Amino acid sequence: MMRPEAVETTPAAILIVDDESEILVALTDLFEEKYNVLTAASGEEGLSILSQRSDIAVIISDQRMPGMTGDGFLTQARRLSSAGAILLTGYADIQAVESALNKGQISFFVYKPWDPETLLSMVAQAVERYRLEKALRREQALLRILLDNLPFGLAFKDEQDRFVRMNEQMASQLGCSLTDVLGQREEDIVSPERLVSLREAQSVLAAGGRDQQVIRLNDADGKTRWHDLTRILIGQKSRETFPGAGPELDEYSVFIDRDVTDLLSLDQRLQQAQKMQAIGTLAGGVAHDFNNLLTAIMGSLELVQELDPPKVPAVTKLYDNAIQAARRGGVLTQKLLDFSRPRHFSCCKVDIVSVLREMQDFVEGSALPYDLRNMLGSESLQAAERLKSVQFNLPSEPLPPVWTDILQLQLAVFNLCMNAHDAQPGDERITVSVYTSARLLGRVSAQPSEKAWVVVQVVDRGVGMTEETQARIFDPFFTTKDTGHGKGMSLSVIYGFINYCSGEIRVDSVPGGGTSIELWLPVMTQDLKQFEAAPAPVVPDNRERTVPPVSPSEKNGQTILVVDDEESVRAVTAGFLRHVGYTVLEADNGADGLALATQHKEIALVVMDVMMPGMNGNEAAQKMTAMKPGLPVLFVTGYTDPGLLPDDARVLHKPYRRSELLAEVKAILPS
Secondary structure, rough: OOOOOOOOOOEEEEEEEEOOOHHHHHHHHHHHHOOOOEEEEHHHHHHHHHHOOOOOOEEEOOOOOOOOHEEEEEEHHHHHHHOOOEEEEOOOHHHHHHHHOOOOOOOOOEEEOOOOHHHHHHHHHHHHHHHHHHHHHHHHHHHHHHHHOOOOEEEOOOOOOOOEEHHHHHHHHHOOHHHHHHEEEHHOOOOHHHHHHHHHHHHHHHOEEEEEEEEEEEEEOOOEEEEEEEEEEEEHHHHHHHHOHHHOOOOEEEEEEEEOHHHHHHHHHHHHHHHHHHHHHHHHHHHHHHHHHHHHHHHHHHHHHHOOOOOOOOHHHHHHHHHHHHHHHHHHHHHHHEEEEEEOOOOOEOHHHHHHHHHHHHHHOOOOHHHHHHHOOHHHHHHHHHOEEEEEEEEOOOOEEEEHHHHHHHHHHHHHHHHHHHOOOOOEEEEEEEEEEEEEEEEEEOOOOOOEEEEEEEEOOOOOOOOOOOOOOOOOOOOOOOOOOOOOHHHHHHHHHHHEEEEEEEEEEEOOEEEEEEEEEEEEEHHHHHHHOOOOOOOOOOOOOOOOOHHHHHHHOOOOEEOOOOOOHHOOOHHHHHOOOEEEEEEEOOOHHHHHHHHHEEEEEEEEEEEOOOHHHHOOOOOOOHHHOOOOEEEOOOOOOHHOOOOOOOEOOOOOOHHHHHHHHEEEEEE
């Protein structure tokens, strides 16, 4: 089997050195048809040419020259060139020839006068040897460069199991320096974990096989790393592939050590992302239907209350319980939606250090930011005491900005700190740190010096988690807390938020060794500037709004069209509106709603569901407003993507209370 090497077609260059011009002419005539001939009249001139030309393949030099003899010239030439050398002599100067041969300065010597055919043959052999040696040096250099720059450890061992070749990566992974490990046996220097793997591999190799294992090892910092170890006995099969490898290599072996921790982590993250996408799709569909049910339940209960039934204490208590349970169901469903498809984020250019300083001020006694306190509700009242153990390690210098939602970021860090507090049996410290990094699981910035990520890290010294628990912590409703102490949604919502911001979450935890959770957010670059000019659309969030009561006397009988494919929801919405004096028209799909809008020119407002079979709410609204410009539309939805609606659309999320619906209507149709 021939090696696929490039064949040199350029004529080889030869240098002829002789102080007699007749000799130079004669030799030039002999060689110029086949070779590129250069000539020099002295050793000094020859050395000058060699210092300028690196492609000389053969040197032909006279021995007897004034000033510098041929063997002296070739001794110095050897320092400048690896060309083959032929010594010409007109006398039987055997001692000079023997000295030159012994020192490796010449390949052949020829007496003057020479035989042309013999001299041509010598030069051809010298040229071929030069080219072979040059190819060998090139191949050795390429292999050395390859060996030194491989992204994994590679080593070769002899029949005594001693390392004979190795790259720096392998030496580092074995915990040794390259100079110390060469010549050593593997079993004398490796850790006990590696020794077990080696013993298993030796039995496989002894049977003529190929061994491959993936094992877990601890690095110098004590962190767990996964290594893919491959061992191959060179043997007969290698000689079939590489005919140049003789039987003396039969007992030599190749050892490859790849750190596959990042690859395994990326694979796990891909599986996690696929699982979360599937769960998110399911959660979104369930939440949509559940929001319709909650709207019907809550609305029906409110309408029942309007009938002014007798005040029976037991019934009143049951009624209040039902209303509160339905509202909690609405909050929980909203978290499901936030996880499956975040919809109401308000992203902007954010200095994370400043955001975390606000939280640090809260821990040190200041008030919690208003928006965060409003979102947390009663939980914020307990937070000050529970977060006393949080220590913030914030850099004094500014960090690169990121594109994110300030409130959601604060909420994420808050929930991570609360979870860390609950995971610690005592009052051990919880540490919140922020730093920059250029690398995340194989994703490297364009310039290694650029900091492509800002990382928020929350570390506790609590009970830690098993691998099985870590695999499920982002699943909706999964929790390790006792019943009644957690809904299992905080980490799911954080996952959805970070994914929406094009970031990632890294979790590092061992049972009994605490937990580190890192939020990796991409640094804003020049490519992200367009987001600053066109921020993501913000969908109004009505979950915690408080509005004044609306009485029937305030209304003047304006006509409102309600379009919703869910009969129970449509009945509740229409009931709310009729109770305060509006005239209500109803349609159960977009096409029928469009027909009613065409027939009734007096319609002042359309309350439109978004997700409906056939013609969806946005399509129906566009046709209605095209027919009647300026017709206001209030979209109601249990689950939708803001991209389906215009940026300026008014949206009311299901489940909504009567006061929330009427507040939106009043804002659109003031009395």
